[in-house]
Amino acid sequence: MKLLNLAERLGLVNYRNQSKSQIKPHIVVDTDICNSGCPHKCTTWVCPANCYTMDEENKVHFQVEDCIECGTCMYACDQGAVDWNYPDPEIGRGVNWNFG
């Protein structure tokens, strides 16, 4: 069986409010904290949806669109950069599991 890459896996996720052009992010990340003093920047590898990425200058960037609401970053970040909440059902993103 062919192993799937992350993009193929996330392609199977049933996200909410996909048609909305504007969504309210349910997680707010203060990347200034990540990029000024964080010794590990671990969210860039522990997030199962790769919402946190690192550019060529080792700067952390965050996008909420692929978030599957797992909560990992809320525990993994010990620097206080992640303000985690659940998405708003109407104007947020987040998931709708088909199997769960």
Next chain:
Amino acid sequence: MEDKFDCIVIGGGVAGLAASMMLAKANMKFLLIERGEFAGAKNVSGGVLWGHDLNKLVPNYWEEEDGGWERFVNHRRLTFMDEQSTFSLDFKSSHFNEKPYTGVVVLRSKFDNWLAGKVQEAIDASDYAMDSFIATNIKVDEVLMENGKAVGIKTGEDEFHADSVIIAEGVNNLLTRQVGLQDKYVPADHMLTGIKEIIRFDQEVLEQKFQLNGLSGMSNEFVGWATDGVEGGGFLYTNRDTISLGLVIGIKDMREKKRSPHDLLNHFKSHPTIADIIKGGEVVEYSAHVVSSGDSRAMPKELYKDGILIAGEAANLLMNAGKAIQGMDYAMRSGILAAETIIEAKEKGDFSAATLKNYRSKLDDSYVMKDINNFQDAVHLLHTDTMQNKVPNLVCDFGRQFFTIKNEPTPKSEKMLLGAIKRHASLWELLKLGFKARKSL
């Protein structure tokens, strides 16, 4: 005057639904709030629901043609894994075919939705058929407090009032933190990420692959190479025409070892034994969710206060002590006990902490806290490097020697075992482990 509920239950997962079922059956006026489109829409588990409590909530649930569960477990397997080999403890018994089943595999999006339907039936049959509700698509922003006592909840601009609130919001327990029962920041030390794929087969193919009969099913846990040296383990459960295959991985260890959960899942899937199992399947869903480890150090400070009870994973009620990963059954029992406590509080007309602390005693007297307390040493032991890496390696090494026939004089098994122990650990380490295991298991 606006309507006030006896109780508001936050969260339509196993704990919240179990509590709601008991409240409905006891003719309580309550509101169950779920943030998903339907109960189960946001929920992920391994997962097997162990034990008999489901039969208490929905008597003879198995009689329904298409109930919310997937398969009953009559085949258990614990597998030690190294790079090339798997060595399993395998137990199958028709004893487990007897009802009520001792464990059923569930997929939460379907199971929770089904259970919510049963709760609605109980509401319809109660005195408050028109006044108790299951409300979906609503996110609770805040538990309303007045003079230190919970008086309801707030969502957007709307407020709903109640004598009591059961918080069953799951492991990412923001409201439990808001009311001060859990620290605002919970460190990664005792938290894990569960990650899994649902892999679909033709149902007949699946049944032949796993030697299933009718609705029988298998549960399989893995330890060792599965997580490539990162704290955690793997699991495989059979559903109707899919399997749930995944890992549970320590977040702190991933942080320190710079490993990604999705890479580790592919690592697990690439093992020759797993590759053979999943051959011909098609991945139909990828999901992840945090779980607690069962280490009681991670639990909220207390599970009650004036007008509030905490149930299920919001209270970090989950444990893997080596025999099974238990969480949904703890959620179910804690939800039942929370509801019982609220029903008694209503009779007494007192929803203060003085009455609600009975929930804590009920839980402490139940198998849930008894097991969590009794098996703490086993939880710690399971997360040691010896159990996570050395034991699986030496077990598989021994297996390979034991099952190899080389047309040469064969050494005695004891010599093979001592050799395997020396290559992967030391005799002293194993003696210590054996001693600890004897006491903790």
